[in-house]
Amino acid sequence: METQELFKVGQQALKAQSFSRLLGTVLIEFKPGVAVLEIPVSEDVLQQNGFVHGGVLSYAADNTLTFVAGSVLGPNVLTAEYKINYLRPAVGEKIIARGTVVSSGKRQAVCRCDISIRKGEKETVCAIAQGTIMASASEKSNE
Template identity: 35%
Template sequence: MDDRDPPDFRKRIRESFARQAAMRTIGAELTLVEQGTVEIELPFDDKLTQQHGFLHAGVISAALDSAGTYAAYSVIDPDASILTIEFKVNLLSPGRGERFLFRGEVTKPGSTIIVSDGRGYAIRSDGPAKLIASMTGTMMVVRGREGIEG
């Protein structure tokens, strides 16, 4: 990662996250915002499960995508925005836990394309956090497009 520290990136990320209806709908919270790393957590909720009672893969993917995209957002210029253009998720274990943690980290910063990696963990009171998913995502830096700001 480069040595830039875009002014107020934490504030921009928190404001953008607050506008994300999808994250609000699933009960996600932004719990860590650092340059190049973002964490999102959410509690278990029956409404977010698939037929076997595990956290749905779509919810896992959405949370990992947001964590990785906001990690990328933390390393771009304040006048730019970011959009996901591709991601791949590996579901490694059933989403079974009391809470879930999704961490996104910038792997390769760039002026136009940024790559981030994510990890999703199930957290239970009776044991250590368990890795349930990994993701690699590619994000495009967007500048000067009407309707795509912050």
């Protein structure tokens, strides 16, 4: 699939996710082996100490991992597993999640996601994740 067409497919997939719409997630880059999502930080995504809630960072990792895997496996993918390491509290205006494919075959891809927080012009990595994403026969399948 051509990169421009892939980007449009990615935008449609993101638009179809109600939670992504709720958070205001934007697809910045989407090409084979690379996906970048951005999420604006608002008061609604902060925990009691003023840091971005870990669940929002986890969402960013999971969604970016599936997007980047989908760029090489096709659009019907599911998360088999992922692990996230929180490195430091996220304080800033925007979350940037950058995903890359580490290794892929026909049915699964192992991917990495680096999650940064931007405050002004400074960007700091606040979490990293790795996951295995598998191709699914159908989005509606219960198998």
